[in-house]
Amino acid sequence: MKGDLLLVSSIIVLMHMVCGCPEKCLCHQTSKTVDCRNQGLVEIPSHVPPETLILQLQNNHIWRINQNAFSETPLLKILDLSNNSVSNLSSGAFQGLRYLQVLNLTKNLIHYLENKTFSSLPQLKELDLSSNSILTLPETLGNNTGNITLLSVKYNKLQRLDRILLESLPNLKVVLFKNNPWQCTCHVIGLKLWLESFLYRGGISDGIICSTPENRKGKDLLKVPYEMYRACPPSAAHMHLANIHHHSSEHRSSLKHTHHNEKGESSHSDCEPKPKPRPVSLRHAIATVVITGVVCGIVCLMMLAAAVYGCAYAAITAKYHREHLAPVTEQRSPEEKEPFDSSLA
Template sequence: MMGPVLAACLLIILSTAWISQANGATCKKDGGVCTCNDQTKNVDCSSKGLTAIPSNIPADTDRLDLQSNKLSSLPRTAFYGLSKLTYLTLSNNQLQTLPAGVFDELKNLETLWLKTATSSGLSHEECLTAYLSSHISAWSQNKLQSLPHGVFDELTELKTLHLNNNQLRRVPEGAFNFLEKLTRLQLYGNPWDCSCNDILYLSKWIREKEGKVNGIESATCVNKKAVLEITEEEAAEDCVYPNTTTAIPTTIITTLASSNDDDIPELPVPQENFQKFLGYQEPDHLPTQPQCLMSISGYLGLMMSLVLTSAAILYVIHFLKKA
């Protein structure tokens, strides 16, 4: 009778493994990579070499630490279901832009870190200590080049926002208009382009909030002049950035519409430049390569679990018939 007992145990173990595989464990206690504290509702996924955000982060998480990983992009639904978050850090990753609506679910968020670590002003020994203590690699740094319109609009409870040491040249019109509770905003370490009239919104906003929001006065242009001091005369140019959709001149559209295909000359425009001209961005609903690999491995694991579970069931039936 030991045969059926062993088979039943095997069935239970395989079923548990299948459930774990299907749920995609996040916390170490369940076989995941992150450290989860049930009492404080903290989830620490920092310095894990992650290329994608772990699935199934507990819905009641209050603080989520994703700093010092290798996140190069985020899906638009990255934080859906995490409405109780009050603290989120994505510092020291490889992010260059953010998808529109990525923070819309975070209605209770109070602190958001999107900065890059910097060793400016530290001695050699201090830099080495900082490197060893934080496990930040030289290639793991956010270099945000742009922000989508309305990316912060839903963060009405936000009090602290760190955007320092990125590659931001401008922010969209109205970027901070809904952050009524904001008390600290770090903007330094960005190459703010003060020759373009797009900077006038930020300049005016800083002047209005000076003394009310800490840290904003430190924003400086590439020529070292303070952003808050920029005038309309200085920022007179209409600049076009890679992520800004530019309308195609109507004369070109008319010409193309009235011409035969054989008459249209082939223009030697490099694909990369053409994409920049159109403000091309990869669709945020397509999975990144690491996410594809994770999905494939998940399906393979699931299929293997099903095969083994079926074998265990047949094994139990076989011994029951003999008994």
């Protein structure tokens, strides 16, 4: 009898583990959603049904996500970990979530991310890292993150962001940057170029507002003119900037000046602008084009006037010949015939 009771109890426990719902959570079979919100959890709950598609863990006290923490739920599509105390994400924290599309990590205490943190999420489309304490981002979010269409890093402590990271996300459509202490110095040129290209292609962004240096504080990065960075040392982004200005002689001279500074002369490491920056050659080029266009227009008008005058003169001359010379010829023709007739007589 005791053996039968033990067997039944074991079966019940096993069924609860396989098909049951985690303690303090609500499971919705129809939508395949597990709701563990506002339960004071300090770790990822176990015994989550393997068919779960949506896991809601927001508003708890979860502080760490261990490796393979979601191995029981390989079919997850939406994972919400917002408003917790997560400060550390191991490289294999999301291992096995190959179908995950939305990951919300907003309002946590994350300050660092490893290169391979999101490598196991090939279907990820939306990644929200806003309202954390992130100081810097790696050059890539992972090897399989090319499907991300939305990236939010607003309300963090980012001072710079390498354009290599953004270029590794070819399907990005929306990127949110606001409320970070952005340093708009030399290293931001690459990000400025990327953002201009991104917006030109139809991307959506809330922009980057400079925090430093003081003379650019509160300014939109896109509205800071390129000549303000002419004292920066040469770089790949700077060479791209040189192409934009058509390799002008003024720009080449500024690059040479910077090169001399690197060899021992006065350095401009703080990238402060010159007191009176000279206008870039692009403006001269535009002025030249405008002046050339005006001159060509005047010449064309003069040629048109000459052509009209010539046509009018020709028309008047032809009319004069028809009206005055023709009657005279007709009147003189009988008189000219008389000598001919008399000679015949």
